[in-house]
Amino acid sequence: MGLSAIGRPSNTGGAAHLAALCATMDVIVVGENDGRLVEGKGIQVPGQDGAESVATSLAQQWDRAVKVTMPPRPLKDIRQWFNARVADSNDQELCGQRGTELLEYLHAGVREVKPPPPQLDIQIDRKPNRTKITVTARVNGHIVHVDELSPASDRRRKDFAKQVVAKEPRLTEDAVEKSLLKTISEPDETITPPVAPTRESLLEACDEKTQQFLDETPAEIIDQAEALLLNPNLLNVVQDHLVLVGVVGEAELAFTTYLIGVSRLLPAPDLPLAGIAQGMSSTGKSYVMDRVSTLFPPEAILKATDITAQALFYMPKGALMHRWVVAGERPRVQDDERAEATRALREMIASGCLSKAVTMKLQGALQTVRLEQFGPIAYTESTTLTKIFDEDANRCVILQTDESSAQTRRIMKAKAYLETQQAPDVSPIQAVHHAMQRLLMRVRVQVPFAELLADALPAERPEARRAFNHTLALIKSVALLHQRQRVTARLSHGDVVQATPVDYRIAKRLLEGPLSRSLGGSIPVAVANLGRRLSSGYGGEVFTTAQAVKDDPVLKHRGKMNEYLNTLEFAGVVNQVEPSRGSKPASWKVIGEVPASGANWLPDPDVLEERRV
Secondary structure, three states: OOOOOOOOOOOOOOHHHHHHHOOOOOOEEEOOOOOEEEOOOEEEOHHHHHHHHHHHHHHHHHOOOEEEEOOOOOOOOHHHHHHHHOOOOOOHHHHHHHHHHHHHHHHHHOEEEOOOOOOEEEEEEEOOOOOOEEEEEEEOOEEEEEEEEOOOOHHHHHHHHHHHHHHOOOOOHHHHHHHHHHHHHOOOOOOOOOOOOOHHHHHHHHHHHHHHHHHOOOHHHHHHHHHHHOOOOHHHHHHHHHHHOOOOOOHHHHHHHHHHHHHHHOOOOOOOOEEEEEOOOOOOHHHHHHHHHOOOOHHHEEEEOOOOOOOOOOOOOOOOOOEEEEEEEOOOOOOHHHHHHOHHHHHHHHHOEEEEEEEEEEOOEEEEEEEEEEOOEEEEEEEOOOOOOHHHHOOOEEEEOOOOHHHHHHHHHHHHHHHHOOOOOOHHHHHHHHHHHHHOOOOEEEOOOHHHHHHHOOOOOOHHHHHHHHHHHHHHHHHHHOHHHHOOOOOOOOOEEEOOHHHHHHHHHHHHHHHHHHHOOOOOHHHHHHHHHHHHHHOOOEEEHHHHHHHOOOOOOHHHHHHHHHHHHHOOOEEEEEOOEOOEOOEEEEOOOOOOOOOOOOOOHHHHHHHHO
């Protein structure tokens, strides 16, 4: 008939496609005369209802009137009308005539379905302790304007109304402003205290996410991870993999850092480990932590180069539970303000949770709301400082970088090797470790020889209390990593495994240096090395700070030299003969021996085993 037509599969089907296809066309929606008697509902005409529905949908989407009509009665549809008037569909002239007749009939009987009037919805977002509000205007469900204004400002309200009308001319400024005022005057119920999730529900959500990651992991990766957990040489393999992902030297620092990351899974009442790596600038402290962290899945790590005093409180609920927080380098400024900034972090490390009461405006009135953040967390950071806040140092295992010339040579040779060789692809190793960490359960670890350790540690200094906790936590971290080798049955969260003297032997080797620095009898390795160089270079002769900086082959920073000399003076190695005055540097003299780098505060594992027997 020479007419453009679109047939649809059902009386309402295809409306969304029609809106896109015919947006610029003059459209007539034609229904069907398919009435039938339905018991209890009378005569139903689905073809007419569908035509009305499609026309209404198009009018709303196009924001203009759409024509709708029906075929001539009693014919059911256009096909019947055509067949009754055209005997031979090959007669193009006759078909064209019938098309003209049909189009005239349809135009004569059309009625217009107009788009619905614009539905204005004003929403207000009020923030605690702020006079301004955020106002969002929606028309027919679509956002047309968003602004921040003071509800008491008549000018700002009128300006808001103008902006809305500019984008939706069918509205009036008066109507928009009235709607805005009505919404503003409604009770302030936009801020309501959320229903606080429990620790158990948050852990369940965390476990579900972990299982989802495991389900998406290839089967061969899971098999390799499970084989690694059952490998009797698990710890040796881990240390080999640390080298492969880029750690050069620094075996003890890297492995201790790895076990700190594992300790994040220790369940309450146990607390994970925290560590601070000390060392001179450019000795690779942060680099080692970064490379070790690549063996942990992303959801187990929180990397933050800086953490403000309030940041932990306002993280999503549960975001810190059993996470390893890998922080950046500690600021050099050590004052009361910085100590306050790290207080929340200390509380999370020490107790495994945070709690704070804050004042918020709820339902039009100021109310006290308790903010809680569940842990626990494992924690690591680095620093060039030799003296750290006692509150922070007591909660952390103080680790040291290797500042020897041999380590410097190893690093330079490793970099030189990569200049001529392509770095190996370590992503398969990382994928296996990620799966392995996800397979580990939060098991409770019992240390049957804990009482013997308590008797062996010195009790002269209060710091021994936390040093004992560090020792137990590291033993438990080693045992937790071996959980598949301690229990043959299928493990679940909360099951119990036993620590062994082998776990203690590993922990003792890694903690000898850190505990000696915590409980006395030792100073940082870099400071001790400087003391030996000064003793060898000057003997009992007096020397100045400037002279030491000039002559020392390693330490070329005057401020750092003063810091190290002060530490050596506190340890009784040097004595300040004359303080600095103006441009004249301080003078010093070596008066004692450098303390041993590692005092044996922990008993020998063999002796411990004999006492157990």
